[in-house]
Amino acid sequence: MSLADSPFINRLHTNYVPLDSEVLEIRSLLVDPANELARLDAQIKEAEIALDQLKKQRALLKLPIDAHLALISPMRRIPQDVLLEIFFSCLPTEHNALVDPAEAPLVLGRICRHWREVAYSVPMLWSSIHIPSLDYSTASQNILSSFERTVKAWLERSAPCPLSISFFDKIHPRDILKENPLEIQLPAVSRRLRHLALAGHSKFIPPLLRLGAADLPLLRRLRIRTTIDITDFTNVFQIPTLEDVALAIFTPVNPLSLGLPWSQLTRLCLNCFPVWTENGSAGGLDVRGVSDVLRMCPNLVHCEIRVTRESDEGLPPDTPPISLPHLDTLFLSNWNLRSRILAVPNLRFLRIGDVYSRKASTLPPNGCLSADIDPNQFTSPDWLRSLLYLFPTISHLRLSSVTQAISPDDLALFCPPHNLCPMLTHFTTHSPAAEFSDAAVLAFIQARMAMPTPLQQFRAHFQRPMEIDIVPELHSFIADGLEVALEYSPSSEWVFDSRSGLHDIDFSD
Template sequence: MLAPAAMHLVDSPFADRLATNYVPSDSDILKIRALLVEPEEELARLDARIDELEATLFELREKRASLKTLIDAHRALTAPIRRIPHDVLLEIFFSCLPSTHNALIDAAESPMLLGRICSTWRYVAYATPRIWSSLHIPSPSYSPFIPPHIESALHRVVAAWLERSGTCPLSISHSEGIDHWDEPFLSQILKVAHRLQHIDLSGTVESLIPFLRLGPQDLPLLQSIRINVPSETTYNLTDRMDALQVPTLHQISLDLSLDPLLLPLRWEQLTGLNLACRPVWTDDGLVGGLTSAGILAVLSRCSNLEQCRLRATARDLDLPSEPSSITLPSLHTFILEDNFLPECVLRLVLPKLRHFQIGDFSTFFAMTEFGPGSPGDTELRADIDPEGYSQEDLVQLLRHFSRISHLRLSSRRMYTYGLVLVDEEFLAAFYSTPDTLCPMLTHIAFNTPYTPPSDAAALAFVSGRMSAGLPLQHFGADFGRPMEMDIAPHLHHFIEGGLRLSLNYVSPRIWELDPQAGLSDTLAWI
């Protein structure tokens, strides 16, 4: 509602000229100024009143904040966490520890943060060795020009941390740049070698030898080991790896340049294996690495494997002529990094397999588009990058793993020069009878560049699959192109029955003229 002094502006003689390009005359300007005298005075009074009310409101808010601070401080005394039993508090502390990596030397994270809340929490945390049983020692070499007093302080923190861990089994990780290895850190690790349960070391050959020479008597608790030598030749290191012969060792991860078949491992006791062994040039030519024949040889020695990741780093001239199969009765996760379909995979019998990944993947990634959670006893999730495969190769692979329930065809590249063509013939194999491809399939995702050739082909695939035995529950495609037709209305009946579609398209590109295209930065000739 307008103030009384401004009401007459509603009937202003200039009302029909407002918000126009009208140019007032000198006499009109005098009239407009006279017309605005009272409204402008009223506006000033309103501004003054607003300032007064805002000052009052500010004062009230200040009083409220002071009162609330006192109330909250008193209420905090009644917080249930103050009276929580120590055993329950410890369970909370354990739940706060990192689960995907070793604990960090970071005041903003557990367990160090637990000692910064109050004296009671600090006492409980510092008096519980298990809280300090894992540790990642950061590498000073990744922080150039680190001041000596900072590095010295870090050594003291590590020493105090290990002391707080008491006699608990330890999980330690430490990585150095290839041009630097800090001997005091290695010395600290070697002093607690008898308590090491899990160890993850990355460094130079020279730096690793003191640890690798430790024998079973020095590492009585060791269960898992990860060794990474980024670039150096380690072909002659196999005779100095006593640590790999520890009888309690069940999980091995090695990223080295050597022949894995020469490793002094107790293969039959391994439940977890990760090998990325690169070939090296010697006087006898290229030796080492892991070929398809080598993969078969390794797997034939590991009858108790449950998880396995192998990187094929060398090529076979020929596989052994005998097509004998290898059965791994407990293997549930198998990841093979390779650019070509190795024939060795088709010789594997894996009755408990639940996760399968094959292709040129730089990292393992979860199949998030299919939802969270672990696969059930009857599910087999496969993630395949068929770069370099022929269509026949891919079909052969899918027929070999006929229990696949969740399938993703994808690549870490946007474009591929591979041989696989996801065409109508390939898609029809999934719903043609009687020899249907992947009869247990319920979830499938096609990611660029392995996508159906058209929306019509995608519609035919889903419709055909829904009427060919086990119906789809999820169909996803990342087309990398604009939509040609909306297939959802044609699948409405199936969607109502539970089918979930996840279709991603690129928005059509709208051409726009760039007025500056080809414009030189300056008008000068030189």
């Protein structure tokens, strides 16, 4: 009998307990099917053995085929100039090349002899290097020696190209090394240095700061971030070829005393913080200091600067404007712009707030301005009105704050009768403390869409529930191309957690 005709079909997959006589009947039913199953298992085993033999035969045949195909691989016949273009495309673009065997350019020499010969013979592939911090007190001598040889060979391969070197070092608890590999090797290549970045706090930083114009005749870009007192190590700052300088200094130094070639700088980033002493704070920049810096840099194209020192004296009312005719990007922090002190006719990007963020906003059209503003930078109730009056060409505006509330009155500044920012096309706000309602948002959008230059995009994030759905009221605008994105994330309420604190208690005997 086939199991398909089994009298127990209706009992299968249930909790039914068969009688003793039914147990014997079931066993009798399974004899022939079990024999058939054993026969099929034997056939499968034989087939698997045959399949294994076929796989081995295939592998033996495939090896010489693959070897011959490798001989005619297109990659073997690629012209060297094309191969070099591929090599250059493998190099990092956001930072200097890493001393990492899995990254270009080192990995390019690990593929085959031909690639290694090509890579090692092209100095431009080795024209940048980032040298990380090593713990010289705990790393084995083999690791240190291998690292030193790698850096030395790297720098030799780069000759005669101009170099970009970034170096990070730190204080080691058991720092017993008397000389750093970079400190030994840098003088030999210093005359080829075009870009230099130093970050760290170890004793190896000051000797590098003593290098002057004779040691660094090609230096254009300088980046320094340190807590070391650099007051007595200012040679590197006075190199006349410098055009791009970024300083993050956490010691009592006034940037104005460094002797930088201010009038030649096209890029400048200053985050110089004061240090508190018994006689008060020392170092840093107040509003007047920032004003003096900007006035000495008429050729700036990109500027990031932070006011780090409070002062009872602001700028005099009759302070003449600071002309920066080439300035494209300006990031300011802790400076409340209240007057037209800056003459910046070509400004494209403005950020008032955190100068550490370097991601630019959406590219505005010619003649317009993209602005990211943090309301936390201001204390006066009319902060926004005063600022926006200074920059009427804003087309892309982002208001972002963690604590400072953006009120309905702020939103109303963009509507009649004020009509601030008449060229505004993109508006974004991300403020958990935003106080304006969905109805205010609707009124804002409707008012801006009726202006000669209508909105193209409105984005807002609220830390509250939706009050009313305004999207249906905006369908006609959306159909004409308006992009609207509204996000609501209500504050989460407390939820009982029976396991709260369980892992903080020791239950061991």
